Amino acid sequence: MSENAIKTPVAPLRILSLEGFRSMAEKVDKHISVSRKEREEASPDNLSFTGYYKESYLVDASVPRFSSGEAKGVINETIHGTDLFILADISNHNLTYNLYNTENGMSPDDHFQDLKRLIDACNGKARRINVILPFLYESRQDKRTILESLDCATALQELVQMGVKNIITFDAHDGRVQNSVPLEGFDNFYTSYQFLQSFLHTEDGVSIEKEDFIVVSPDVGGMSRAVFYANILGVDMGMFYKRRDYTVVNDGKNPILAHEFLGGNIAGKSVYIVDDMIASGESVLEVAAELKARKAERIYIAATFGLFTCGFEKFDEAYKNGIIDRVYTTNLIYTPKELIDKPYYTNVDVSKYLSLIIDTINHDSSVDDIMKSGGLIRNRLADYREKCRKAQ
Numbered sequence: 001m002s003e004n005a006i007k008t009p010v011a012p013l014r015i016l017s018l019e020g021f022r023s024m025a026e027k028v029d030k031h032i033s034v035s036r037k038e039r040e041e042a043s044p045d046n047l048s049f050t051g052y053y054k055e056s057y058l059v060d061a062s063v064p065r066f067s068s069g070e071a072k073g074v075i076n077e078t079i080h081g082t083d084l085f086i087l088a089d090i091s092n093h094n095l096t097y098n099l100y101n102t103e104n105g106m107s108p109d110d111h112f113q114d115l116k117r118l119i120d121a122c123n124g125k126a127r128r129i130n131v132i133l134p135f136l137y138e139s140r141q142d143k144r145t146i147l148e149s150l151d152c153a154t155a156l157q158e159l160v161q162m163g164v165k166n167i168i169t170f171d172a173h174d175g176r177v178q179n180s181v182p183l184e185g186f187d188n189f190y191t192s193y194q195f196l197q198s199f200l201h202t203e204d205g206v207s208i209e210k211e212d213f214i215v216v217s218p219d220v221g222g223m224s225r226a227v228f229y230a231n232i233l234g235v236d237m238g239m240f241y242k243r244r245d246y247t248v249v250n251d252g253k254n255p256i257l258a259h260e261f262l263g264g265n266i267a268g269k270s271v272y273i274v275d276d277m278i279a280s281g282e283s284v285l286e287v288a289a290e291l292k293a294r295k296a297e298r299i300y301i302a303a304t305f306g307l308f309t310c311g312f313e314k315f316d317e318a319y320k321n322g323i324i325d326r327v328y329t330t331n332l333i334y335t336p337k338e339l340i341d342k343p344y345y346t347n348v349d350v351s352k353y354l355s356l357i358i359d360t361i362n363h364d365s366s367v368d369d370i371m372k373s374g375g376l377i378r379n380r381l382a383d384y385r386e387k388c389r390k391a392q
């Protein structure tokens with residue numbers, strides 16, 4: 001029996017989603033409802049907790065706006081004494097609001113402000129507030145090296161000052177940003193199991209043996225991620241580093257002169273390029289082209305967050321020219337239908353994992369086991385290898 005089935009929850013669970021993340025919240029809600037129903041039916045005596053199973057845990061809330069662009073957070077039902085999980089996708093650029101009679105696209109700042117409005121609207125009534133920001137707001141502005149704003153740390157501090165007790169995120173650009181809020185909970189989850197599961201299912205039959213498969217990080221920052229995959233798969237890894245012109249600054253960044261490769265032989269191998277995010281796509285596509293020039297066989301790109309800030313044209317082209325074979329990103333952020341429909345795209349569903357995380361934290365159980373996915377991955381890989389062996 002899982003720890004969650006025997007430990008009383010901190011307080012009744014409720015889930016409040018910002019508008020841009022409702023589809024994920026609905027999926028998560030369903031998973032929790034189903035598992036709690038099963039748990040309650042399986043051991044009715046263990047759960048003397050009223051309202052444990054609910055058809056839905058979602059809270060009715062909204063953020064209406066004035067025509068000036070100002071807004072307010074409104075919660076339309078009681079959340080008194082609850083363990084409230086607020087979900088926000090600050091990257092959802094598909095939403096708009098009326099600003100002086102023009103449709104203004106929602107920016108990460110707008111979403112973050114709405115998140116704070118809804119925390120404010122709770123008016124101290126929830127027993128505990130947990131915030132889930134899968135794509136951590138301002139995660140790439142996580143350190144200060146010049147006279148510049150330290151946006152991620154400041155935002156985390158703001159949440160904590162408003163009473164947030166746990167901040168939950170995924171594949172943070174640099175997890176050390178949690179040091180900015182040392183006295184409250186900060187959990188950074190990885191989705192390696194969900195990625196490999198989806199990859200092995202989609203690329204059924206592809207050889208993942210050392211002589212045929214290699215993991216590559218497109219930059220130094222992503223190296224530990226690639227090392228994890230290479231270790232668990234038992235294959236080699238390589239990495240690129242960006243050679244930059246430090247005398248020039250464009251859009252706040254030093255332009256990249258070249259992607260230099262450090263690693264073994266690529267020729268004839270399938271390459272799994274792993275990264276935290278695809279923003280413009282420049283990094284992964286340049287790296288893919290470099291790998292193809294080194295005679296890579298197939299090229300798979302796996303990134304937790306697919307922002308695609310410059311659209312899909314360059315990816316379409318790369319696919320058409322045989323540079324890339326498939327792109328995997330998760331549903332932890334808004335995924336446009338246009339992307340879902342691409343022949344080279346697979347969306348990795350993380351909703352069940354997120355529901356397990358919420359359920360576990362609501363029970364105040366340790367998240368250690370769900371964070372450490374090594375055992376699960378090993379079992380899945382063993383099954384896959386056995387299947388491939390039999391098929392030979």
Ligand SMILES: O=P(O)(O)OC[C@H]1O[C@@H](O)[C@H](O)[C@@H]1O
Pocket residue numbers: 140173218219221222275276277278279280281282283284
């Ligand atoms: O090259 P694009 O896609 O614009 O940017 C994404 C990359 O920039 C880095 O900060 C990320 O970690 C990722 O490697």
